[in-house]
Amino acid sequence: MTAIRPFRIDVPEADLEDLRRRLRATRWPEKEVVEDWSQGVPLSYAQELCAYWAEEFDWRPWEAKLNAWPQFLTDIDGVDIHFLHVCSAHENATPLILTHGWPGSVLEFHKVIDALVNPTAHGGKVEDAFHVVIPSLPGYGWSGKPTGTGWGVEKIGDAWAALMACLGYDRYVAQGGDWGSAVTGCIGAQDPEHCAGIHLNMLMMRPTTPPDEMTESEQTAAKKLKYYNDWDSGYSKEQSTRPQTMGYGLADSPSGQCTWIIEKFWAWTDCDGHPENALSRDEMLANISIYWLTNAAASSGRLYWQSFRRSKQDPVTVPMGYTIFPHDISYSSCRWAEARFKNIVHWGEQDKGGHFAAFEVPEAFVEELRTCFGKMR
Numbered sequence: 001m002t003a004i005r006p007f008r009i010d011v012p013e014a015d016l017e018d019l020r021r022r023l024r025a026t027r028w029p030e031k032e033v034v035e036d037w038s039q040g041v042p043l044s045y046a047q048e049l050c051a052y053w054a055e056e057f058d059w060r061p062w063e064a065k066l067n068a069w070p071q072f073l074t075d076i077d078g079v080d081i082h083f084l085h086v087c088s089a090h091e092n093a094t095p096l097i098l099t100h101g102w103p104g105s106v107l108e109f110h111k112v113i114d115a116l117v118n119p120t121a122h123g124g125k126v127e128d129a130f131h132v133v134i135p136s137l138p139g140y141g142w143s144g145k146p147t148g149t150g151w152g153v154e155k156i157g158d159a160w161a162a163l164m165a166c167l168g169y170d171r172y173v174a175q176g177g178d179w180g181s182a183v184t185g186c187i188g189a190q191d192p193e194h195c196a197g198i199h200l201n202m203l204m205m206r207p208t209t210p211p212d213e214m215t216e217s218e219q220t221a222a223k224k225l226k227y228y229n230d231w232d233s234g235y236s237k238e239q240s241t242r243p244q245t246m247g248y249g250l251a252d253s254p255s256g257q258c259t260w261i262i263e264k265f266w267a268w269t270d271c272d273g274h275p276e277n278a279l280s281r282d283e284m285l286a287n288i289s290i291y292w293l294t295n296a297a298a299s300s301g302r303l304y305w306q307s308f309r310r311s312k313q314d315p316v317t318v319p320m321g322y323t324i325f326p327h328d329i330s331y332s333s334c335r336w337a338e339a340r341f342k343n344i345v346h347w348g349e350q351d352k353g354g355h356f357a358a359f360e361v362p363e364a365f366v367e368e369l370r371t372c373f374g375k376m377r
Contacts, residue, residue, distance in 0.1 A: 002075040004166065007082060009063050009071070009142065011293050016059055019254055019292060023054035026255040037266055037273075041259040049262065050255045053285050059293075062286040065110060073142075074166065076159045079151070080144035082106075083135035085167065088117045090129035094196075094373060095169035097133045097160055097187075101178020101202075102239075102300055103261040104356060105141050105290045106134045107283075111362035116369070127377070128370045135163065137179060139299030141290050146299075152307040153179065157186030161194060170194060173373050177201040177357060179303060185340070189314040197319035197376035199346070199369055201357045205332040208339055218333045225330040232267055232329070235260070240304035247298025254292050261288050268355035270327035278360050313340055321346030321372030325361070327354030346372040 028047065032039040066084075073080045084106055087093070096116065100108050109132075115122035116130045136143040138151050138159075160183065164172045173196050176184035181202040188198040207214065207222055214222065238246050250257045262275060262284060269278035276284075291297060320341040324331045326349075334347050348368050353361035357368075 004072050004074045007071045007073045008067050015293055020054045022254050023050050041263050046259050050258055057285045059289055076162055079138050079146050081135055082142035083133055086113055086117050086132045088129040088131050090126050093129035093131045095172035096130040097174045099176035099180030099183045101180045103264055105287050106136055107287050108356055108359045109134055112358045112366050115366045139302055140296055141294055153182040154186050156183045157190050160187055161191040171196050173197050175199045185316055188316040188318045192318050195318055199321040199372045201323050202328055203322055203332040204330050205336040208336050221331050228329050239301035240308035243298050243301030243305050246301055250297035251295055257292050257297055258288050268329055269360055270352055270354040316341045317343055319343050319345045319376045323348035323368040325350050325353035325357050329355055345375045
């Protein structure tokens with residue numbers, strides 16, 4: 001690891017003009033032949049959203065929002081890692097590393113940072129304070145793009161442990177969803193000497209009980225997982241097998257990049273049929289803009305190629321907590337999770353929220369972290 005360098009986002013205006021030009025020149029396919037989202041993003045919504053992106057959306061306030069928090073770059077094993085590092089003013093705050101997934105970014109956490117860092121201003125207690133570290137995954141956002149193989153979730157877990165050590169944190173906790181869940185599980189398995197515990201908000205475990213012995217909740221989880229495998233995982237198959245081929249179209253077409261991601265905001269949020277019921281239009285486009293402006297379509301997809309069929313499931317013995325958000329892709333039961341996680345200390349269940357918990361239901365997300373990590377002090 002090399003020196004830590006301050007970083008600020010500064011997107012050239014020419015890049016924003018190029019984005020608008022490409023959006024205005026989109027060649028659209030014909031309308032879908034159904035009246036719902038079962039064939040993908042409806043043409044009318046895709047056109048409406050991309051027109052808004054071209055003519056009304058303003059990237060600069062989102063750039064300023066991210067730049068309001070301290071950001072840095074550091075080289076880990078030849079790859080620049082971008083991260084936010086927001087320290088609490090409370091003396092004994094707990095170091096916490098938060099990891100996003102696909103199609104998320106560090107922006108996912110913009111609503112929870114202040115509450116985690118300054119809990120007494122957000123309904124919490126002094127002992128709930130965290131020093132927050134939020135890295136961009138390799139190949140995502142403003143992190144560098146690995147030029148060789150090997151950057152799967154285990155290596156990223158080691159890199160995050162090295163980052164926390166470089167920041168001077170001898171003991172820390174970790175949290176993640178989506179790929180962040182996989183990385184965080186690896187941190188717990190690989191760095192128990194320094195990681196005091198983990199919290200996950202996505203956990204896709206294979207059922208360990210036969211169907212006739214499943215609880216009602218387990219039956220629902222199994223059905224959700226089957227639906228995902230049958231109808232919702234095509235993106236994953238493509239990214240885990242041919243991310244380079246997929247990347248050409250998405251790198252060249254902002255409407256393609258937009259709809260590739262917006263479908264998941266529809267499918268995986270608690271949105272009652274429309275993604276803007278869960279997240280604002282500007283929030284979603286700001287997140288999508290990060291993928292477009294950093295040309296991360298192929299490099300983000302490669303994490304699937306690097307990790308699928310290659311990742312291990314080593315036992316995790318550090319304290320672990322998990323929260324079920326009902327509209328996630330799927331979820332686990334505690335007894336399924338025990339196959340890997342040997343020290344489960346918190347099992348939460350919320351009545352609202354989906355896959356992007358910090359983005360969708362920030363208050364519930366913060367409360368779950370406070371409760372979970374409070375049991376690990």
